[in-house]
Amino acid sequence: MADVARRGASSPRELTRVAERISFIYLERCTVHREDNAITAEDAEGTTHIPSATIGTLLLGPGTRITHQAMSVLGDSGAAVAWVGEQGVRYYAGGRSLNRSAALLEAQATRWANRRTRLEVARRMYRLRFPEEDPSGLSRQELLGREGHRVKECYRSEARRTGVPWNGRHYIPGDFAGGDAPNQAVTAAAQCMYGIAHAVVAALGCSPGLGFVHSGHELSFVLDVADLYKTEIGIPVAFDVAADSIEDVGSRTRRALRDRINKAGLLDRCVQDIKDLLLAGQTQMENGEDLEVLGGQDRVMLRTDRDMSVPAGRNYAEAEVSW
Structure with missing residues (x-):
C-alpha cells in the first residue's frame, strides 16, 4: 500500500528544482517522442533533443502529436504540459508535484x-x-x-x-x-x-x-x-x-x-x-523539517486524534499506543 506514493525512476535529489528550470518551451507542428530521459521534437527540418528535467511547462501548439512514453517521462520529471492554441494559451494538464511532502x-x-x-x-x-x-x-x-x-x-x-x-x-x-x-x-x-x-x-x-x-x-x-x-x-x-x-x-x-x-x-x-x-515566514515546519528540503522524503504518514503523525504501512489493530 505504501508503494502507491512512490515515484518512478527519479528520486527527489535527481529532479531539477522548479526555480532552476526553463519557464516554458513552445512546440508546434511536430511529433514529440521520448529518448532516454529526454524528449525529442521531430518535424520536417529534423529532430531536436530537449532534457525533460529542464522544462517548467511544455506548450504543445497546433499540429503537435505526443507519445505515451514522452508524457510518461514528463510526468516523472514534474513538468507541466499544456495543449494550446496558435494565438492564445490555455492550460489543460500538469505533471506530478516535485514535492514528496504535503x-x-x-x-x-x-x-x-x-x-x-x-x-x-x-x-x-x-x-x-x-x-x-x-x-x-x-x-x-x-x-x-x-x-x-x-x-x-x-x-x-x-x-x-x-x-x-x-x-x-x-x-x-x-x-x-x-x-x-x-x-x-x-x-x-x-x-x-x-x-x-x-x-x-x-x-x-x-x-x-x-x-x-x-x-x-x-x-x-x-x-x-x-x-x-x-x-x-x-x-x-x-x-x-x-x-x-x-x-x-x-x-x-x-x-x-x-x-x-x-x-x-x-x-x-x-x-x-x-x-x-x-x-508566513516560518523557517521550520512543526515536525522539524527544513523548508529548503521540503518533500525530500518519499513517505506516507497517518494522522492521529491528537494531531500526531505515525508511519503508514503497518497494522495498528493490536497496537498499544496512546494517541
Whole structure:
C-alpha cells in the first residue's frame, strides 16, 4: 500500500528544482517522442533533443502529436504540459508535484479554511504587488477596489510609455482576433502567466483551486499567483510587443515574455513567494523539517486524534499506543 506514493525512476535529489528550470518551451507542428530521459521534437527540418528535467511547462501548439512514453517521462520529471492554441494559451494538464511532502498543501488548506487567515494572505498578496501601499485593515471589497484602480492605471501608464493607443480592456473568450493589438498581447501574456503559475503551483504540490483572492474556480490559486506579476511583467511586456508591430502578436508575446521571465529569474521568485505566503515566514515546519528540503522524503504518514503523525504501512489493530 505504501508503494502507491512512490515515484518512478527519479528520486527527489535527481529532479531539477522548479526555480532552476526553463519557464516554458513552445512546440508546434511536430511529433514529440521520448529518448532516454529526454524528449525529442521531430518535424520536417529534423529532430531536436530537449532534457525533460529542464522544462517548467511544455506548450504543445497546433499540429503537435505526443507519445505515451514522452508524457510518461514528463510526468516523472514534474513538468507541466499544456495543449494550446496558435494565438492564445490555455492550460489543460500538469505533471506530478516535485514535492514528496504535503506540508505546503496542508498549510494552504489551513489558511484557506479560516476567513481571517484567508484575508491575511490576500492582503500579503496585495502588498507583494504594490509594496508602497499598506493594505493592513482593508476589507476584501477595499482590496478589490484598489487593485482595480492600480491595474487600470498600469494600462494607461504603459500606453503613455510605449505610445500605443489604449481604449480599455476588451476580451471576448474564444475570440482572440476580435481585440486590437494591445488587447491581444495582454491576453496572450496573461494566459502564458497562468500556465507558468500553474506549473509552479503543481510542482510545489499546492492545490490549484484553493484561492485567496479568486474563488470558485478550479484554478483560483493559479490566478492568484499569476496576478502577483501582472503589472510588473505581463502588462509591460504586452505593450512593448504591441508597440513593435501589430502582426503575429500572440507568438511574439510568448517569446518576449519567456525571455523576460528567464532573465528575471521569475520561477525562483515565484517559489519563494508561495512559500512566504503560505508559511508566513516560518523557517521550520512543526515536525522539524527544513523548508529548503521540503518533500525530500518519499513517505506516507497517518494522522492521529491528537494531531500526531505515525508511519503508514503497518497494522495498528493490536497496537498499544496512546494517541
